Amino acid sequence: MLLQVERLDVYYGAVHALKGVTLCAEAGEIVTLIGANGAGKTTLLRTISGVIPSRSGRVTFEGRDITRLPAHDIVGLGISQAPEGRLVFANLTVEDNLELGAYRRKDRPGISKDREEVFRLFPRLRERRRQSAGTLSGGEQQMLAIGRALMSRPRLLLLDEPSLGLAPLLVREIFRTVREINQRGVTVLLVEQNAHMALSIAGRGYVLETGHVRLEDRAERLLQNDEVRRAYLGG
Amino acid sequence: MIRRIIWTLGTLVILLGLNLALPRILNPYLFQIVILCGINVILAVSLNLINGFTGQFSIGHAGFMAIGAYGSAMLSLHAGIGWVAALTAAGVPPGVAEGAALFAALLAGGLLSALAGYLVGLPSLRLRGDYLAIVTLGFGEIIRVLILNIDAVGAARGLPGIPGWVSFFWVGLGGTGVVVLALNLARSSHGRALFAIRDDEIAAESLGVNTTAYKVLAFVIGAFFAGVAGGLFAHYLSYLNPNSFTFIKSIEVIAMVVLGGMGSVSGSVLAAILLTLLPEVLRPVKDYRMVIYSLMLIVLMITRPQGLLGSREIRLGSWVGKLRVARGAG
Numbered sequence: 001m002l003l004q005v006e007r008l009d010v011y012y013g014a015v016h017a018l019k020g021v022t023l024c025a026e027a028g029e030i031v032t033l034i035g036a037n038g039a040g041k042t043t044l045l046r047t048i049s050g051v052i053p054s055r056s057g058r059v060t061f062e063g064r065d066i067t068r069l070p071a072h073d074i075v076g077l078g079i080s081q082a083p084e085g086r087l088v089f090a091n092l093t094v095e096d097n098l099e100l101g102a103y104r105r106k107d108r109p110g111i112s113k114d115r116e117e118v119f120r121l122f123p124r125l126r127e128r129r130r131q132s133a134g135t136l137s138g139g140e141q142q143m144l145a146i147g148r149a150l151m152s153r154p155r156l157l158l159l160d161e162p163s164l165g166l167a168p169l170l171v172r173e174i175f176r177t178v179r180e181i182n183q184r185g186v187t188v189l190l191v192e193q194n195a196h197m198a199l200s201i202a203g204r205g206y207v208l209e210t211g212h213v214r215l216e217d218r219a220e221r222l223l224q225n226d227e228v229r230r231a232y233l234g235g
Numbered sequence: 236m237i238r239r240i241i242w243t244l245g246t247l248v249i250l251l252g253l254n255l256a257l258p259r260i261l262n263p264y265l266f267q268i269v270i271l272c273g274i275n276v277i278l279a280v281s282l283n284l285i286n287g288f289t290g291q292f293s294i295g296h297a298g299f300m301a302i303g304a305y306g307s308a309m310l311s312l313h314a315g316i317g318w319v320a321a322l323t324a325a326g327v328p329p330g331v332a333e334g335a336a337l338f339a340a341l342l343a344g345g346l347l348s349a350l351a352g353y354l355v356g357l358p359s360l361r362l363r364g365d366y367l368a369i370v371t372l373g374f375g376e377i378i379r380v381l382i383l384n385i386d387a388v389g390a391a392r393g394l395p396g397i398p399g400w401v402s403f404f405w406v407g408l409g410g411t412g413v414v415v416l417a418l419n420l421a422r423s424s425h426g427r428a429l430f431a432i433r434d435d436e437i438a439a440e441s442l443g444v445n446t447t448a449y450k451v452l453a454f455v456i457g458a459f460f461a462g463v464a465g466g467l468f469a470h471y472l473s474y475l476n477p478n479s480f481t482f483i484k485s486i487e488v489i490a491m492v493v494l495g496g497m498g499s500v501s502g503s504v505l506a507a508i509l510l511t512l513l514p515e516v517l518r519p520v521k522d523y524r525m526v527i528y529s530l531m532l533i534v535l536m537i538t539r540p541q542g543l544l545g546s547r548e549i550r551l552g553s554w555v556g557k558l559r560v561a562r563g564a565g
Contacts, residue, residue: 049441075443087438089431091498091546100431103424104443152443 101151303462352458
């Protein structure tokens with residue numbers, strides 16, 4: 001098991017945001033997490049990556065307990081995140097953003113090789129390599145956020161709402177690339193509001209509702225599930 | 236490596252040359268302005284590391300400067316003067332002895348201030364924006380009020396009799412030092428980490444940047460150089476008074492950073508010199524001096540809100556390159 005989350009409880013002050021969430025991801029999978037606004041999807045990703053502390057429960061990665069590790073050490077272990085709303089460094093160039101993705105690495109040749117790889121996945125970024133990231137379009141910024149996350153050579157990639165605010169055509173392009181990244185052996189944990197899109201590329205899915213896991217199944221079965229169809233797929 | 240040695244030696248020779256020439260060329264009034272320009276450059280660039288590079292809004296820079304000034308002055312008064320006397324008695328040339336004592340005093344003042352920077356940096360982990368600004372403002376005022384009430388450092392009477400060991404060389408050395416450090420930092424992965432924190436802290440953290448360590452580090456380095464600037468100030472004027480370190484002084488330094496462009500080292504240098512010269516140039520208009528000074532600041536900020544240089548740098552290298560191209564073409 002690559003990632004295991006067991007009975008995770010997270011609070012924001014008095015608000016109980018995650019209530020005993022348990023989930024797992026096998027190496028090589030795409031696992032998606034769907035749910036409405038405020039269900040706790042982003043919270044879960046941020047807790048896994050160590051940005052938000054948990055109150056109880058356990059997160060293990062490759063058999064190692066990472067629950068109490070600070071975020072910057074978790075990146076070193078092989079988990080990286082493309083955060084919600086992209087959060088690219090607007091005043092830095094595309095290249096500098098990618099460099100920062102490789103912040104924990106010291107192997108210069110490997111870093112340039114991976115940067116070339118990111119440019120191959122997202123040719124648009126190569127065209128704009130010296131442009132500051134704030135001047136990119138929403139879609140390009142999303143590509144940059146994913147590319148930046150790949151620069152740390154993760155074994156687990158946490159994607160938070162990559163479709164947020166993007167045109168349908170771009171969404172399809174991004175999801176195609178996510179699948180390509182996965183085929184090269186990166187496990188993906190994908191948080192999405194666009195449930196249809198997410199379930200169509202994922203192997204398994206979890207439905208999160210107000211802080212707890214409501215459903216868990218193979219993606220194609222979730223796509224058929226009446227409850228899911230009614231609540232998240234628009235009938 | 237050899238290049239670096241040549242650059243270092245060249246800089247030292249230039250500084251020593253100016254050190255000899257400036258006091259002869261300039262009258263004491265102009266010379267003092269040059270020294271103050273240098274000290275303000277150190278202050279502005281060091282604050283830029285905190286405000287411009289890392290995006291932590293600090294308005295307590297006068298506090299760090301005061302700690303460095305008083306710390307180094309006390310060391311010189313209680314030990315430095317004795318060392319110089321002992322060294323000269325042992326046959327060391329007075330210039331060298333004074334230089335060594337001054338160096339020790341500046342270092343001590345800088346380190347003391349860096350320690351304070353560490354302590355102020357700690358709350359910055361929880362606070363940002365206006366909240367951090369208020370904490371640093373409070374810090375600066377606390378330092379001033381403390382000095383005002385400690386009799387051993389002269390309290391409200393001020394601290395006289397500090398040896399005037401500062402020559403142009405030392406101010407130039409401090410200024411060059413902080414500029415070189417800041418420029419190298421900006422180009423390193425550490426600098427990128429600071430910029431990342433400024434642009435988006437959560438994203439930086441999620442990429443593996445230890446934001447805690449870097450935010451404190453920015454405060455420590457910034458405070459160190461503010462302390463050095465304070466030490467230079469003390470050993471140039473030979474007299475310290477708590478009124479030199481009010482929060483107006485902090486605001487002055489912030490104005491330099493903002494006017495030059497947040498994150499631009501050369502912008503800070505330029506703005507520091509400009510804002511030091513401006514009030515002097517405006518002396519003929521007497522009573523309206525500060526009115527015009529303020530108006531000019533307002534107009535500048537309206538017309539160039541990103542600062543004189545934005546986040547760009549003036550690069551000597553690119554000028555040299557252009558000259559070569561021009562010559563090659565001609």
